[in-house]
Amino acid sequence: MNFIEELKWRDMIHDISPGTEEELARSMTSAYIGYDPTSDSLHIGNLASIMMLVHFQKAGHKPFALVGGATGMIGDPSGKSEERNLLDETVLRYNQSCIQKQLEKFLDFSCEPNAAEMVNNYDWTKDFSFLHFLRDVGKHITVNYMIAKDSVKNRMNSGSGISFTEFSYQLVQGYDFCWLFEHKNVRLQMGGSDQWGNIVTGTELIRRKLGGEAYAITCPLITKADGGKFGKTESGNIWLDPKKTSPYKFYQFWLNTSDEDAAQYIKKFTLFTREQVDSLYMEHQQAPHLRILQKALAKDITIRVHSVDEYNSAVEASDILFGKGTNESLQKLSEEILLSVFEGVPQCDISLNDLKTGLGIIDFLSHKTGIFSSNGEARRMLKEGGVQVNRQKAFEDLQLNEASLLNNKYILVQKGKKNYYLVIAK
Numbered sequence: 107m108n109f110i111e112e113l114k115w116r117d118m119i120h121d122i123s124p125g126t127e128e129e130l131a132r133s134m135t136s137a138y139i140g141y142d143p144t145s146d147s148l149h150i151g152n153l154a155s156i157m158m159l160v161h162f163q164k165a166g167h168k169p170f171a172l173v174g175g176a177t178g179m180i181g182d183p184s185g186k187s188e189e190r191n192l193l194d195e196t197v198l199r200y201n202q203s204c205i206q207k208q209l210e211k212f213l214d215f216s217c218e219p220n221a222a223e224m225v226n227n228y229d230w231t232k233d234f235s236f237l238h239f240l241r242d243v244g245k246h247i248t249v250n251y252m253i254a255k256d257s258v259k260n261r262m263n264s265g266s267g268i269s270f271t272e273f274s275y276q277l278v279q280g281y282d283f284c285w286l287f288e289h290k291n292v293r294l295q296m297g298g299s300d301q302w303g304n305i306v307t308g309t310e311l312i313r314r315k316l317g318g319e320a321y322a323i324t325c326p327l328i329t330k331a332d333g334g335k336f337g338k339t340e341s342g343n344i345w346l347d348p349k350k351t352s353p354y355k356f357y358q359f360w361l362n363t364s365d366e367d368a369a370q371y372i373k374k375f376t377l378f379t380r381e382q383v384d385s386l387y388m389e390h391q392q393a394p395h396l397r398i399l400q401k402a403l404a405k406d407i408t409i410r411v412h413s414v415d416e417y418n419s420a421v422e423a424s425d426i427l428f429g430k431g432t433n434e435s436l437q438k439l440s441e442e443i444l445l446s447v448f449e450g451v452p453q454c455d456i457s458l459n460d461l462k463t464g465l466g467i468i469d470f471l472s473h474k475t476g477i478f479s480s481n482g483e484a485r486r487m488l489k490e491g492g493v494q495v496n497r498q499k500a501f502e503d504l505q506l507n508e509a510s511l512l513n514n515k516y517i518l519v520q521k522g523k524k525n526y527y528l529v530i531a532k
Contacts, residue, residue, distance in 0.1 A: 109165035115380055116373040118158065118325045120299040123309065126321040129293060130167065134220060137162055137294035137323075138170035138286055140177070140227075140279065140301075144193055146204040147347035150359075151337040153375050153407075154325050158296050159222070160212050160377070168220040170292055171209050173202040175228030177278050195228065202226055208346050211410060225290070227282045243281050246314040247307065252276060255303035276307045283308025287320055299324045328374070331366040346411050352446045353412045357420035360404035361397070365390070368399040376406045423447045426497065433497045441513040448518070451526040458531045461511070467495070467504040477519055477527050487521065494520040 110127050113119045129135055139155045141148065148156070159169040175198045193201075206224050213222035252258060255276060261268040283305070286292035295305045302324050309320040328336040337344050344359050345351040351359075363371060368390075373383055390398040408417040423443050425431040439447070454475045456465075471477045471484040471493070478484035485502060487493050493500045496510065496518050510517055517529040 107161075107165045109162055109167065112161050112165065113158070113323075113325070116161075117370065118154065118374055120324045120326040121302050121322070122324075123306070123322040125319065126294065126323060129319075129321055130165075134167055135294055136168040136170060136286075136290060136292040137296055138172050138225075138283075138292050139296050140172040140174050140282070141205055143173045143175060143198050143201040143205060146201045147345045147350055148205055148208050149337055149343040149345045151328070151343070152346075154328055155297060156209065156212050157375060158323075158325060162296075163213060163217075163220060163222060166220060169213060169222045170286065170290065171206075171213070171222065171224045172282060172286075173198075173205055173224060173226045174279075174282075175199070175202060175226040176231040177227060177275065177282070198228070204347070223290075225286070227278075227285075230285050230289075231278070231281070239277075239281075242315075243277055243284075243311065246311055247277060247280070251307075251310070255307075257300070257303055276304045277311075279304045280307035280311040283320060284311045284315060287312050287318055288316060293319075294321045294323065296323045296325070298327050300327060328371075331364055348412060348416070352442055353408060353416035354420045354423045354443050354446045356411065357404050357408045357417065358424065360407055361400050361424070363400055363403070365394060365399065368403055372399055372403045376403065378402075378406070419443055431497055436497045436512065436518065439512070441515070444512060444516060444518075448526055448528050451528055453528045453530060455530050455532050456517075458508075461506060461508050461531055465506045467493075467500055467502065467506065470506050471519070475519075475527070475529055477521060477529075492522050 109130055110119070110122070137159075139159055141152065141155075159171065163169045175195070202224075209222070209224070215222045215224075252273065253262070258268060258273060258276075261272070283292070283295050295308055297305060302322065305322040305324065309322055312318045312320040330336050339359065343351075344356060348356075360368075360371070369387065372378065372386065376383075378386070386399055386402050390396075405417060408420060419439070420443075422431060422435045423439060423446070426436055426439070427447050436444075454477070456470070456474050460474060465474065467488065468481050468484045472479070472481050478487065484493075488500060488502050491499055495504065495506070496512060497520070506517065508514075511531055512518065515531055517531070519527040519529060521527065
């Protein structure tokens with residue numbers, strides 16, 4: 107597979123330096139992408155760059171994932187209006203180990219000769235003195251060159267200014283590229299389009315300091331058709347860590363994308379071939395209401411980031427929310443997924459002791475939970491078949507007890523077609 111051609115049809119090239127294609131055609135090439143270690147998880151905003159490394163390795167080249175243990179202590183000013191909080195080495199090392207585990211789901215770290223490698227720039231900067239940095243790095247790049255970068259100009263004009271710490275960031279990142287070029291034979295750096303200025307500082311430093319030729323590729327920043335920020339929801343980032351974003355919420359994010367967004371995401375974030383993508387496009391256009399693109403996208407990414415089992419659980423949970431699930435499928439949901447599915451629905455408490463002695467459905471629905479305002483209203487809705495308890499139609503003679511609890515704690519009540527209530531036994 108031709109790496110550049112693969113990125114082109116997937117619309118994943120924003121900028122590419124002259125000579126890059128020729129370099130890749132000559133022999134196996136090593137390339138790296140840097141990742142911010144200020145969190146213990148990557149998020150879906152990192153997926154585009156991860157997929158660049160995936161395609162790079164599939165094309166027979168060697169990918170490096172750099173965790174910025176040193177640069178994470180400084181903070182990249184690109185796209186930011188304020189300086190970030192700085193983290194200590196212990197936290198950064200822990201975050202690095204978490205990030206590697208996530209990357210292992212995408213990259214092969216054992217397939218020689220092009221096995222993926224993870225490096226941490228703290229390892230080659232921790233003993234690098236300030237005087238040596240000025241002498242060996244700073245003298246090669248002029249201040250005029252540095253302040254011409256958009257990331258620096260934007261911060262200088264923002265009103266809050268830019269600290270020397272963040273101003274020096276591009277030199278530190280440039281030195282990373284220089285070190286990897288010299289010690290790991292890395293000749294290409296890739297990243298998002300907002301990183302172009304930092305990346306070419308590295309190629310310039312390699313040219314001036316080592317007399318070498320290095321290359322750069324950036325991909326477009328992912329956008330949403332409605333102008334919103336990709337990967338952000340009302341509750342924040344969509345993380346790859348299931349503890350931060352449940353597999354159900356992760357699946358729902360992709361399932362709920364617009365047709366226009368799904369059309370670009372399915373090229374950028376899946377491993378489907380061009381033929382498979384074209385076929386899915388055609389199927390989707392013939393029956394948009396079936397959301398074929400969204401379902402294929404959500405399935406592929408959820409399985410690769412989480413697992414087949416987590417994907418199946420997410421689908422079952424979605425079916426329950428939209429009225430297709432059964433009592434059996436509801437019983438299988440973990441407490442975490444159950445709470446994710448019914449996040450935001452009204453909740454009410456009930457005494458566990460009431461359930462131990464048995465509780466009639468009408469008393470349960472009116473006096474104990476207040477789901478209905480009176481016994482008469484509850485009885486009328488039950489006769490009309492408009493009440494479900496744990497996804498089963500409820501009748502007037504239903505008795506609730508401890509066996510009625512989901513996860514030994516919850517009872518799900520559905521009133522009419524769309525009104526859910528989560529009753530919590532305490």
